[in-house]
Amino acid sequence: MEDSEEETNVRSATQNSSKEPETASVSHIPLVKIIEDDSLRIALVGNMNAGKSTMFNMMMNERIPSYHFVADHDGTTRDAIEAKGKLHDAEFTIVDTPGMINGHFIKDSIPSIQSCDVVLFLTSALSGISGKESKGLEVVRSLNIPVILIVNKIDLVDGVSQLAPDLYDSLGLGDPIYVSLKKRSGIDELYATLLPHFELSKIRRKLDNWKIEEAAAKGDENALNIIEQKNSLDRFVRVAIIGKANSGKSTLFNRITGVGTARETKVPNTTRDSIELKCIYKGQRLKLTDTPSFLRIRQFRDRPFEEQLWKRTRSVIRFANLCIIVFDATQGCPVKGDMILAHTCINEGKAFTFAANKWDLVSDGVSIAEAIDYKMKKQLHEVKYCSAVAISAVTGLNLSLLLDHLLTLYETWNKHITSARLTRFWRRVEKSVTIPHHVTRVRKIVQVNVRPPTFVLHLQTRDEMKQLPYTYEGMIRNHLVEEFGFHGVPIRIFQEVKDAYKDFF
Structure with a gap:
């Protein structure tokens, strides 16, 4: 009885993958509904090593480990990361973007900047505004978003004469704000500058709420759903997408949400920061999190940055409710690294499921499904009837089946027997x-x-x-x-x- 039920978990998905008309007809429609943020959104923009991630960590007001990596070399931040921020008594949403490269933004950064209400353009007091930064500044000003100039690292400059105030005044952005994020100086001036934007955001939010209430009084279903979401007391279910490098985690995250926030490349360890997005699936509120790739402990020698990546993933697993372990099905059954992640979830007491990605490229699905089932039975004795879902993040194969299975696992995980x-x-x-x-x-x-x-x-x-x-x-x-x-x-x-x-x- 045990063998037959466990084998159906993988083989049922294998039978679905053999239906070519369903795979061909899959559309790129998001499977979840994104929960829009009505608070003031502030984007951190600037050149590499200008101090954007340092300001992000300083303003962040969340308990989860979504802090940014801070390093002396360029290109540390690769994705646009959002988090709840707080500055004195003002609460808002802060968005950290990747640094500019020769005055040009990464393609994925522009939509994140356009979704914000205010842009904080950070520059270093050591170098001033260069010609390449001026090009990026023109791009930001063309988006018709208020821009505030922040001059960071003033503690490294001797005297006000080296700050070149005439150069900043010629940009037409008003008086810049001189700060030192390392010594936490200039924060009060920044708060005073952002205060009018906070007040406008409150007024705009009240007007939007009045419009929604008027539409709901007339029987508009969308307005009624929005009010129900805002008044909902249900907890968010945290879902962490984990796995080895190039297994398709970011592709799966983008395909489910339909936003394209996570960068998708063939280069290993592209994702360095945990990307979190709030959404709703079949009435259940979710927080999907894309995580950095898993690395074996023996790979940490003389590589402290990769060790920090694993610590980040470990922290996300600890705070998550459910985990999706993504592995490449074209390489066969889950490897040792995937099993280490599974045992990590077991030790943390988290419910998890395997996602056999790239199933559309698998030639012999039945034999691979049997190998996956055998590997789970042999090495995961602590969890009975451990399951795997055959999916394809590119074509969207069985993604609804994966999310439905997660909701079932969550109900089982919360089950209480008298x-x-x-x-x-x-x-x-x-x-x-x-x-x-x-x-x-x-x-x-x-x-x-x-x-x-x-x-x-x-x-x-x-x-x-x-x-x-x-x-x-x-x-x-x-x-x-x-x-x-x-x-x-x-x-x-x-x-x-x-x-x-x-x-x-």
Whole structure:
């Protein structure tokens, strides 16, 4: 029974991939609905090493580990990253963009800048405004967005005469704001300059809310959905897309969201920062996160930057609720690195599923599906009925099936069983299983937590050395999975020693 159910998880997707008309008819329509941000959006723009990521980390007001890497070399930031920011009492959305290259922006940076209300153009006080920066500044001004000039690193300049104020005044952007992000100086002047934009954003938000309420009063379904989303108290389900380099994580992220925020290249380790996007799928609010590629620990020697990438991915897994482990199906079954990620999810207590990407390029789908199923059974004993979905991020094959499976895993991950049901279940198991006389009896089983499901076995013994062996604990785990349907999620079991008869004397 166990083999047949596990094999269907992979083979059902294999049968769907053989239908060529469905693959050919897939359109590039996003599978989720993006939750629009109504707060003031501020873009950080400038040359490389101007201090954009440092300002992003300083203003960020989120608990999740979405901070930016800061390094002395050029080109550290490669993607446009968004996060909630706070400056004194003002809250907003801050967007960090990749640095300009010879006065030119990366193609993916322009849409991110256009979606913002204010642009902070950062330049270094050491070099001033160069001709290449002036070209980029003209591009930003052509977008009809208010631009504020920020002169950073003034602590490295001796005297005001070296700041070249006449050069900045000739740009027509008003008086620049001189700051030192390293010493946190000039922040009050920046807040005073942004204050009018904060007030305009509040007025604009009130007007938009009035229009939505008027449309909802007339029976507009879109307005009613927007109001329902704003008043929703449901938690966001954090979904992390993890995997090795060039497995298709960014392509999958862009295909699901339809935004194209993550950069897609054939160069390994293109993604360096965690890209998060809020969306809704079938009424469930999600936070999709694209993560840096996984690297083996032996590859960290003399490569501290790659070690920071793995720490970033590890932090995202720790904060996530669900994980999608993406691997290249053209190379066969998941490799050792993918299994390390799976065991990391198990140790963190996260529900996960494998995504066999590039399934449209697989020639023999049945044999590869059997190999994937065998690999999961052999190396993932802690999770029963671990599943994999055959997908194609390029053609959109089975992406809806993948998201539906994630919602099912989330419900299973949050499942709670009452003590009465567990007691009846254990009495039936004791009658059906032969238990050796030297094995300690289990008095009762209690579920003490969810996310992941956690059970405590109350033992009838006074001796802590007589706890149940691993094989017997595994037998109880298998019966719990079969009886209550904890398929594809890790289960934690603890043993607690309690006296069979309390000593009142």
